[in-house]
Amino acid sequence: MPLIHIKDVVKTYDMGAELVHALSGVSLDIEENEYVAIMGPSGSGKSTLMNVIGCLDTPTSGLYEFTDQNVGDLDDNELAEIRNRKIGFVFQTFNLLPRSTALHNVELPLIYSGVTAQQRREKAEQALVSVGLGDRMTHKPNELSGGQRQRVAIARALVNDPSIILADEPTGNLDSKTGIEIMQLLVDLHEKGNTIILVTHEEDIAAHAHRIIRLFDGKIASDEVVAEPLIYAKAE
Amino acid sequence: MLRLHDFKEGIRIALTAIGANKMRSVLTTLGIVIGVVVVTLMATVIEGLGGALDKSISSLGTDVYYLSKWDWFGGEWWKARNRKDVTVEQAERLRDKFQLAEAVVPVASTWQRTMKYKNRSVKGNVNGTDPTYEITSGVVPEDGRFFNLYESNSGRPVCVIGYDVAKNLFEREDPIGKTIKISGYSYRVIGVFEKEGDFLGTSMFSKDTQAFIPLPNFLKIFGTNRSIDIHVKMWEGVDKESAKEEMIGAFREIRGVPPGEENDFGVNTQDFLKQVFDGVVSTIGIVGFLITSLSLLVGGVGIMNIMFVSVKERTKEIGTRKALGAKRRSILFQFLIEAATICMMGGLLGLAISWPLSLIIDEVLPSSMPLWVVGLSLSISIAVGLISGIVPAYTAAKMNPVDALRYE
Numbered sequence: 338m339p340l341i342h343i344k345d346v347v348k349t350y351d352m353g354a355e356l357v358h359a360l361s362g363v364s365l366d367i368e369e370n371e372y373v374a375i376m377g378p379s380g381s382g383k384s385t386l387m388n389v390i391g392c393l394d395t396p397t398s399g400l401y402e403f404t405d406q407n408v409g410d411l412d413d414n415e416l417a418e419i420r421n422r423k424i425g426f427v428f429q430t431f432n433l434l435p436r437s438t439a440l441h442n443v444e445l446p447l448i449y450s451g452v453t454a455q456q457r458r459e460k461a462e463q464a465l466v467s468v469g470l471g472d473r474m475t476h477k478p479n480e481l482s483g484g485q486r487q488r489v490a491i492a493r494a495l496v497n498d499p500s501i502i503l504a505d506e507p508t509g510n511l512d513s514k515t516g517i518e519i520m521q522l523l524v525d526l527h528e529k530g531n532t533i534i535l536v537t538h539e540e541d542i543a544a545h546a547h548r549i550i551r552l553f554d555g556k557i558a559s560d561e562v563v564a565e566p567l568i569y570a571k572a573e
Numbered sequence: 574m575l576r577l578h579d580f581k582e583g584i585r586i587a588l589t590a591i592g593a594n595k596m597r598s599v600l601t602t603l604g605i606v607i608g609v610v611v612v613t614l615m616a617t618v619i620e621g622l623g624g625a626l627d628k629s630i631s632s633l634g635t636d637v638y639y640l641s642k643w644d645w646f647g648g649e650w651w652k653a654r655n656r657k658d659v660t661v662e663q664a665e666r667l668r669d670k671f672q673l674a675e676a677v678v679p680v681a682s683t684w685q686r687t688m689k690y691k692n693r694s695v696k697g698n699v700n701g702t703d704p705t706y707e708i709t710s711g712v713v714p715e716d717g718r719f720f721n722l723y724e725s726n727s728g729r730p731v732c733v734i735g736y737d738v739a740k741n742l743f744e745r746e747d748p749i750g751k752t753i754k755i756s757g758y759s760y761r762v763i764g765v766f767e768k769e770g771d772f773l774g775t776s777m778f779s780k781d782t783q784a785f786i787p788l789p790n791f792l793k794i795f796g797t798n799r800s801i802d803i804h805v806k807m808w809e810g811v812d813k814e815s816a817k818e819e820m821i822g823a824f825r826e827i828r829g830v831p832p833g834e835e836n837d838f839g840v841n842t843q844d845f846l847k848q849v850f851d852g853v854v855s856t857i858g859i860v861g862f863l864i865t866s867l868s869l870l871v872g873g874v875g876i877m878n879i880m881f882v883s884v885k886e887r888t889k890e891i892g893t894r895k896a897l898g899a900k901r902r903s904i905l906f907q908f909l910i911e912a913a914t915i916c917m918m919g920g921l922l923g924l925a926i927s928w929p930l931s932l933i934i935d936e937v938l939p940s941s942m943p944l945w946v947v948g949l950s951l952s953i954s955i956a957v958g959l960i961s962g963i964v965p966a967y968t969a970a971k972m973n974p975v976d977a978l979r980y981e
């Protein structure tokens with residue numbers, strides 16, 4: 338059974354004057370421990386697809402099963418619970434709470450899943466150490482560089498041991514050197530068994546993935562397995 | 574249901590948010606602050622008045638009727654002006670005729686007379702009465718004694734003076750046995766009354782500033798052409814209402830009021846104080862209530878407004894929290910707690926302002942801020958926060974996470 342099963346998903350925005358078809362019939366399966374890059378021109382529906390996969394948004398029509406659960410059947414609270422426990426988000430704009438320390442930012446998902454303060458702290462510290470920020474725990478976002486901020490965000494995404502990490506242009510706001518560092522972090526996570534879905538504009542970023550899905554006008558234009566992803570090429 | 578971690582996170586967020594916008598938060602609570610100041614000071618003043626009332630009542634002596642040409646409270650003074658004077662002779666007839674009273678005391682008074690000792694002088698009311706005055710007065714001589722029947726009947730030039738008169742004329746000297754001048758006439762001081770205290774905030778009616786001399790003596794010096802008061806105290810154990818009726822009937826007969834006509838005299842009791850008090854309290858209460866509700870309303874609207882701003886400003890944060898798994902409930906509580914915290918801080922600020930003010934009030938009118946009003950103010954503040962926060966908080970809670978995340 339695939340981790341993600343999407344069949345004929347349509348997402349339409351009713352703008353009054355016209356209907357915007359952000360997704361018009363997308364079908365795809367994603368297995369556990371895949372590393373998928375989603376590419377495509379601006380406005381092709383990449384973020385919309387990510388939001389559907391991340392249970393932030395519900396499709397207008399079509400079927401979405403996540404770990405064999407029909408997401409369409411779930412209510413608001415159940416969706417929140419899935420996002421909390423099974424999905425880790427990494428955003429292009431980091432989306433950290435500006436007035437909280439790195440540690441508290443990473444603790445947030447654990448707060449919402451009701452983990453005790455003691456455990457929360459331990460897990461958050463662990464996550465920060467694993468992204469190489471063991472010495473920046475009490476810093477606030479404005480005391481961190483862009484790359485460090487994105488690391489905090491990645492620590493936050495993986496602190497609850499999610500089934501899947503969704504990263505929508507995680508390197509979009511970073512210079513290329515920092516971008517590569519962040520990509521390396523995702524590669525490491527993938528090697529540890531995480532499932533990763535990544536949206537990007539850049540071919541060399543996508544080259545880390547072992548499967549590339551190209552969207553065009555809300556439809557899948559191509560879906561191919563990369564013969565030799567950068568990860569493996571590098572590993573040799 | 575509010576879960577503990579939601580609550581803690583809510584408090585934490587609230588404090589961070591308020592800390593980031595200190596000035597804005599303080600200004601927003603202005604209405605709450607004013608409301609709390611008004612409500613606490615109002616309660617303090619009412620409590621003080623209550624205390625003053627109790628003291629004044631006890632100083633007047635309980636269960637004493639004051640028959641007079643005038644009505645102390647209410648009544649129609651322009652009618653009273655045309656009434657016949659109440660005379661000493663009428664008092665004596667009442668004393669003979671009416672047997673349910675322990676004391677029927679004639680008291681003639683004259684206002685603002687000069688009392689002198691050596692080179693010091695004070696002004697105060699001078700009363701002519703007889704020894705039964707002690708039964709109705711509510712205060713007793715602290716030094717010396719009241720004049721006896723013999724001194725009274727023979728009109729000896731002796732006097733009993735109030736506490737303040739003694740203090741001002743004699744300072745450290747012992748007044749007993751000394752001679753003072755009242756309106757130029759010499760009187761030997763034989764007693765000093767204990768301190769009575771101010772009467773509803775003024776010493777004007779307090780015995781502390783007055784002097785008492787035998788009635789015949791008074792009439793000789795200040796003249797008989799005046800209306801006196803008659804103080805009547807019933808015996809213990811008689812039925813108050815029927816005794817009062819009987820007293821009124823007897824006095825009507827003495828004054829020749831035909832049946833069916835209304836009394837041509839006032840039957841006053843300390844109850845008038847209660848009426849004055851109730852009147853004052855309800856006025857303060859109504860005015861205070863209006864100001865309080867108005868400022869709380871203004872405060873509540875201000876809080877609601879600032880909470881809408883806060884929700885708008887943090888739309889992206891709300892989206893992020895939702896993406897990380899915050900449920901509607903958590904977001905709702907987050908903003909409710911924030912609103913309640915702001916208001917509670919307003920309440921505390923109000924208390925911090927009204928506390929020193931209540932100490933100032935205490936100087937003028939002995940009182941203290943009742944504890945229940947402190948609790949009530951804080952509860953009201955929090956309630957205002959919760960009520961005015963509910964709509965903004967609900968707006969935040971039901972935001973669509975994707976829209977919230979896209980918000981610039």
Ligand SMILES: Nc1ncnc2c1ncn2[C@@H]1O[C@H](COP(=O)(O)OP(=O)(O)OP(=O)(O)O)[C@@H](O)[C@H]1O
Nearest residue numbers: 350352357358359378379380381382383384385386
């Ligand atoms: N909330 C919305 N209301 C109306 N239209 C929307 C909304 N969200 C997305 N769209 C439209 O849906 C289409 C797909 O948007 P989406 O954000 O998925 O594109 P994208 O591929 O992520 O683009 P980019 O690379 O620029 O991020 C666009 O045409 C966009 O205008």
Ligand SMILES: [Mg+2]
Nearest residue numbers: 383384385505
């Ligand atoms: Mg996008």
